[in-house]
Amino acid sequence: MQFRFGSMSIRVNMPDRATLMAEVGRRLASRQGFALATINLDHLVKLHRDPAFRTAYATQDLVVADGNPIVWLSRLARRPVSLVPGSDLVLPLARLAADGDTPVALLGSTPDALDAAARHLIAAVPGLRIACRLSPPMGFDPAGPQADALLAQVAASGAGLCFLALGAPRQEILAARGRSLAPGVGFASVGAGLDFLAGQQVRAPAWVRAIAMEWAWRMLSSPRRLVPRYAACAAILPGEVARALALRHGN
Template identity: 65%
Template sequence: MVVADGNPIVWLSALAGDRVGLMPGSDLVRPLVTAAAAAGRKVSMLGATAEALAAASTRFAAEIPGYLPGVLIAPPMGFDPEGPAAREALAQIRDQGPGLCLIALGAPKQEKFAALGRSLAPETGFASVGAGVEFISGHQSRAPAFVRAMAMEWAWRALSAPRRLMPRYAACAAILPGEALRAWRQRR
């Protein structure tokens, strides 16, 4: 399942004549963990920091009845989502049996890891949640509701980590005009 994780996707879809609703991956974290708990499945997490993963797991245990912690893996900087360390992590996740794995690596690393996971750990559900784990753990602050309502969460996040996020958002903004033209042509 792929969701519209950002307002530019929503806007481009509307321009192409296909309206979709915004669904940030971070908004899916609690419902997915609650569903896994109800099904008696373990929840693993990969990404973020060891501290953030532990804090998120502790919070889930306190707030979600039936939560079963799985493997918590905080990969080192430069983690290759398709390399040997990724394969080792997937073996650990697979060996727990069917479950859920929240991936908090950021795009496109988390999507690459999930794609590899589909073949190496096929009984696991993978969810790319970006900063969702860090929001739950309290290691990052989510933009206030009024900022999100104005479609400015990207600016809030960029200001919170400018060295890391400004180049990423600038690269995305650079391709928007071409993508808008492509969406408009698709409509016709």
């Protein structure tokens, strides 16, 4: 499944979790870095509006479908992919890292949240090594010199996998920068994934996620912040449906 933005296209190239885990395992074993992005409707909105985000996304090595609308669009286009939420990837990726004795870095959120997430990960994943925990200050610029310093710390720590919990577009921009400044590190953009583990944010219950209503749960929990975001997502849906239908018919 691919999405076009002018002359640029972005493709969901990891169609399911099994394919993703096999590729990440191969890259971790060979110390081959990567950037992993989890595309959703909010990302599509930002990709249409933000050239810097598009440039960063174009460097992402692995892209999965994080959101049921992306899955539905892929089916409409007859290029089906499976749902692979970024928040659900933290523990499986940590287990892969532990199995290969690959140290992990945590970058983003707050110091307290990273400490709590690290405790949860160590308890849940025997043998996991946390190489470093880095929490950028407010106003952090993922394309500035402070980003370079953080990436140098990640590389110097010996981490082979780094979870980025900065939110879009900052985490994807930082991951793109990391591909050149720390080429042996795999950067996984997981949004609120670490905050969920830390208990800083409460995720929707499993039954809500099962009926594809997690968006409503989140919106009701933070309406001032999320109502405008989801309104923008709804506004682009007709155009994305039209593009999916064109893709279905080979246009």
